[in-house]
Amino acid sequence: MKIAIAGGGTGGHLFPALAVGEVLLERGHEVLIFISEKEIDALAIQGRSEFRFEKLPSIGMPRLFSLGMFTFFQRFNASLAPCRRIFAEFKPDAVLGMGGFTSTPPILAGKLRHIPTFLHESNAIPGKANRLNARMVDTVLLGFEECAEYFPRARCEVTGTPIRRSLARRVPREEALAGFGLQPNRKTVLIMGGSQGARGINAAMRSAATGGKLGGLQVIHLTGAGDEAEMAQLYRAEGVAAYVAAFFHQMENAYSAADLVVARSGAASLSEISHFALPSILIPYPHAAENHQQLNAEIFARAGAARLLKESETTGETLAAAIRKLADDLELLEIMGRHSRSLAPQDAAVCVADTIERLK
Numbered sequence: 261m262k263i264a265i266a267g268g269g270t271g272g273h274l275f276p277a278l279a280v281g282e283v284l285l286e287r288g289h290e291v292l293i294f295i296s297e298k299e300i301d302a303l304a305i306q307g308r309s310e311f312r313f314e315k316l317p318s319i320g321m322p323r324l325f326s327l328g329m330f331t332f333f334q335r336f337n338a339s340l341a342p343c344r345r346i347f348a349e350f351k352p353d354a355v356l357g358m359g360g361f362t363s364t365p366p367i368l369a370g371k372l373r374h375i376p377t378f379l380h381e382s383n384a385i386p387g388k389a390n391r392l393n394a395r396m397v398d399t400v401l402l403g404f405e406e407c408a409e410y411f412p413r414a415r416c417e418v419t420g421t422p423i424r425r426s427l428a429r430r431v432p433r434e435e436a437l438a439g440f441g442l443q444p445n446r447k448t449v450l451i452m453g454g455s456q457g458a459r460g461i462n463a464a465m466r467s468a469a470t471g472g473k474l475g476g477l478q479v480i481h482l483t484g485a486g487d488e489a490e491m492a493q494l495y496r497a498e499g500v501a502a503y504v505a506a507f508f509h510q511m512e513n514a515y516s517a518a519d520l521v522v523a524r525s526g527a528a529s530l531s532e533i534s535h536f537a538l539p540s541i542l543i544p545y546p547h548a549a550e551n552h553q554q555l556n557a558e559i560f561a562r563a564g565a566a567r568l569l570k571e572s573e574t575t576g577e578t579l580a581a582a583i584r585k586l587a588d589d590l591e592l593l594e595i596m597g598r599h600s601r602s603l604a605p606q607d608a609a610v611c612v613a614d615t616i617e618r619l620k
Contacts, residue, residue, distance in 0.1 A: 261289045261353040261620060264346075264370065266363040268296035269318055272382065272528040273358040274304050279422035279609040280356065281311055287613065292350055294343070296362050314346055316362060339365035347373055354378065354620050356612070357397070361389040371396050376620050380612065382421040382527030384555035386410050399619055401612055403527050403604075404559060417615055420608030421531040427512050430536065436517035440503035442478050447587045449474075450518035450538075451481040452529070458484030460571045461522065461543055462491060467576020469498050474580060477587055480517060482508050519593060520586055522579070525557035534604035539596030540566040541582050543574055565600035 263284050267277020274295060281291040293311050295301040296318040305313055316339040343365045355370030356378045357363025363379065370377045379393045382403035386394070391410070394400050400414045403421035434444045442448060451465055452458075462483055468474065478501035483491050488506040495502035508514055515521075515536040523529050525542040533540050542560060544553035560566035567582055586593060605611055 262350060263289055263354050263356065264292045264352040264366055265356045266294040266366040267358040268294055268301050269298060269360045269362040271300055272526050273360055274301055275424050275528060276422040277358045279424050280612045282425045283609045283613040285310060294366050316365065318362060336365060340369060343369035354616055356616060357393055359390055364389060364393055367393055367396050378616060381407055383552040384559055385550050385552045387549040401615060406559060419611035419615060420605030421527050422609035422612055423531050423535055427532055427535060429512060431513050431516035433516060436513045439513055440480055440517060442501060442503060446476055446478045447519045448478050448480060448517050449583055450514055450521045451479060452523045462487045464574050464576055464579045466494060468580035469494055469500050474500055475584060478502065480514055525553040527556055530556055530560060531604050534600050535606060537597040537601035539586060539593050539600060541569060542566045543569050543571050546571050560603060563599050563603055565596055565603055
């Protein structure tokens with residue numbers, strides 16, 4: 261078959277799209293992936309010559325009846341027209357949208373061609389875009405079962421959220437730690453706020469890392485843009501063993517080195533945390549659309565896989581205390597890791613590919 265996947269705009273949409281595309285390619289299908297014009301998309305597809313990529317304008321829907329609606333419809337039309345031209349040449353047998361308004365033009369173009377259309381919703385609650393997209397597709401694929409109630413009229417199947425193929429393997433812990441210049445005899449905390457919205461976590465860590473609050477723990481801190489130099493200097497001044505970087509692409513090494521994760525609660529990150537059976541302290545990004553990160557985190561917290569902290573209530577003292585309490589309790593870490601592992605299907609990309617083949 262020929263499959264078109266719309267996965268651009270954010271890493272949370274694009275990386276799962278690439279994961280599904282990898283499975284489909286292995287099965288002999290031809291894959292076209294729509295990406296956005298954003299820099300994150302260009303960085304993510306470097307060296308990925310196995311796929312055909314097509315760029316579409318990024319689309320974000322403003323408030324209704326605002327002046328921005330005119331620009332929104334302009335950009336939507338600027339995406340729909342090339343989609344229809346590309347589909348006339350590519351002739352896809354099915355279309356998969358991985359979420360967001362970047363998926364809307366390819367889904368609509370597929371609907372106009374009367375071919376099967378699919379939508380993936382990775383979060384516990386859908387945003388405005390996927391509430392709209394779901395009205396046009398044949399099947400909605402879910403990262404969390406709890407999300408099905410928001411699509412009462414749609415055919416829904418729970419597949420989990422696909423993770424990148426590179427993350428499928430676990431690196432031996434000592435080897436992973438050596439790559440970061442860290443010691444195998446110390447507990448390691450992975451701090452990752454993500455490329456967007458990391459500042460709140462970084463601010464709490466500035467205080468948490470001072471005055472010996474972290475004890476003998478060591479840290480891998482992915483700061484996002486802007487805070488790398490300051491955090492690296494702080495850890496050195498406080499005598500905390502740490503690897504600090506704005507971004508890090510070999511996340512299989514970071515997860516394999518970690519005993520505990522402090523992170524936002526985007527669906528893609530949670531799927532990766534679950535895949536590596538890691539306990540976590542989750543600090544949802546408070547400005548996420550529909551408050552979806554809070555709801556995602558609550559699923560992990562209810563299952564005993566994570567501790568949930570609200571950013572507004574998180575200080576250096578409370579964060580350091582939460583980290584030390586978990587890191588000092590080996591039995592609790594093991595139990596939380598098992599619960600984490602059980603929360604997400606381990607072969608989500610395969611499940612998505614299977615569903616497309618079955619329902620095509």
